[in-house]
Amino acid sequence: MISYEEAYRSVLGAAGDFGSEQVSLNAAHGLILAEDIRADRDFPPFDRATKDGIAIAHEAYENGVRSFEIEGIAAAGSPRQILQGRKNCIEVMTGAMLPENTDTVVMYEHINIDKGTAFLERAVSSGQNIHKKGSDEPKNALVLKKGTKIEAAEIGVLASVGKAQVLVKKLPKITVVSTGNELVNVDEKPLPHQIRKSNGYSLDAVLRVEGIKCNLLHINDFEEEIKKELAAALRENNVLLLSGGVSKGKYDYLPKILQELGVDKEFHRVAQRPGKPFWFGAKADGRATVFAFPGNPASTFASYHVYFLPWLRRSLGLPLTEHSVVLGEAFENATGLTRFIRAEAHLKGGRLKATLVMGNGSGDLTSLALSNGFVRFNPETNYNEGDLVPFYPTKRILQ
Structure with missing residues (x-):
């Protein structure tokens, strides 16, 4: 023994x-990546508006222009537009490509539009309300490491870089x-x-x-x-x-x-x-x-x-997780055996505290349903209330 x-x-x-295998993206949730994932292009792939409003050239504002004739509207998903008049503007929607010859977005809440002209009502900073091309990740940047567990957020990243098929650990x-x-x-x-x-x-x-x-x-x-x-x-x-x-x-x-x-x-x-x-x-x-x-x-x-x-x-190459709980009561392990005692752990005052569920021996099935994990006690060791001991959760711990 x-x-x-x-x-x-x-x-x-x-x-x-x-080993590893290729699976479709919609079958990858919960699995482990068996490859590094890199950005297939800059993220975002273009300068994009982060507010609904107008796009202007800040140089015009610096030269005293406070009213801008509207040339058109740029919607998200439409090709990039070009501002023809440097003292004019183009209306932009959130997510739209920043029009050429503009470098600043002013949100609708800070302007007044009358008869096709936008009038500024607030001071404007150069480059405001723009998500710059490549500011999240440049092309070829490592976005997910091999060995990462694929959860909902990772699914979104994989989709954004075009990984319809993903190499995962079997x-x-x-x-x-x-x-x-x-x-x-x-x-x-x-x-x-x-x-x-x-x-x-x-x-x-x-x-x-x-x-x-x-x-x-x-x-x-x-x-x-x-x-x-x-x-x-x-x-x-x-x-x-x-x-x-x-x-x-x-x-x-x-x-x-x-x-x-x-x-x-x-x-x-x-x-x-x-x-x-x-x-x-x-x-x-x-x-x-x-x-x-x-x-x-x-x-x-x-x-x-x-x-x-x-x-x-x-x-599967995942890190081992170790959990500990604070004992809610004293316990004496007088045996020469390591003991695994059923327990109900709950959060109290920001700490995980365990109440022992002694049950009626290892054949007692119902006591497993009354506990949410096992506490480990070393052989021939006395424990006091408040001691920190290893814990093996078997259910999700609720507040």
Whole structure:
């Protein structure tokens, strides 16, 4: 049995790379850029008006002109106009190209128009109300770095530089596997000795948050059936997330079967609660990684957030995120195990404060719904109210 710290380092050290692929812009949200994005032209690509009003040559204003005959109107999206008379003006709309021979825009609120002539009512500064060509980004400037997660703002940037197709990092192909004769489908009425499948649905839901659509597979506790199904799953997936079958029971076949299928064990059993029987390994050719979590709901849920999510972020080249909360109560971990305790964290006075949700053991599924994360406690350590401790969020934290 190894420590939590050793297990965590081992998992991160096994992070992989799933390659890259071209996707359409409307399918890129939530994915990770696999290329640098550069401006294909100056941004903005021309001097543009930032207010509705008139465009003038400031030189005329400096020479005492205060009324300007209107020559025409420049709308956004229309070709650039040319001011013919240096003492005249052209009406411009927001976003329009600044007419040639003009260098200043005066907003409508600061002029009075009468019979085709605009009269100034305020002082005018040279170059006002103009968004200069290339002032945001010059042509070929780096606008998005490789490794950036594509959110709504990035979608807008990609569209503005004409990236209809985007090179992104592939997400892993994942199958979630549950084992056990005691499990029945959600729509079935279980017998007294049975329970409905839940871990697979929980893992499917949290993977969807990461943009990953997984396959769900259930295998009964028959050794040959498990071996056959896992052999196929290992060929077809980058990752297997298994729930159950790794403890010391007589029907916990997974460690033996995984070894027979050529999956090299990195470790089995971690000095932690919940999740002590956690098994982790990978195929020697690096094509598939296996996270075999204990079957109890809290064990599976905690192990996913503590180990799998950091592994996924490292594999995709994303920075690891660390969260801390202030303890709302004292806690004594008198065991030699790292403890992951369910907690409800909330913002209070600008700080994230956690109230522990002790639950009724690792099989207590309902207490997971009452919490929004796990607090980590070191072995044989006493904690006081107000201490800062590591926190693994499982839901969005609300005020």
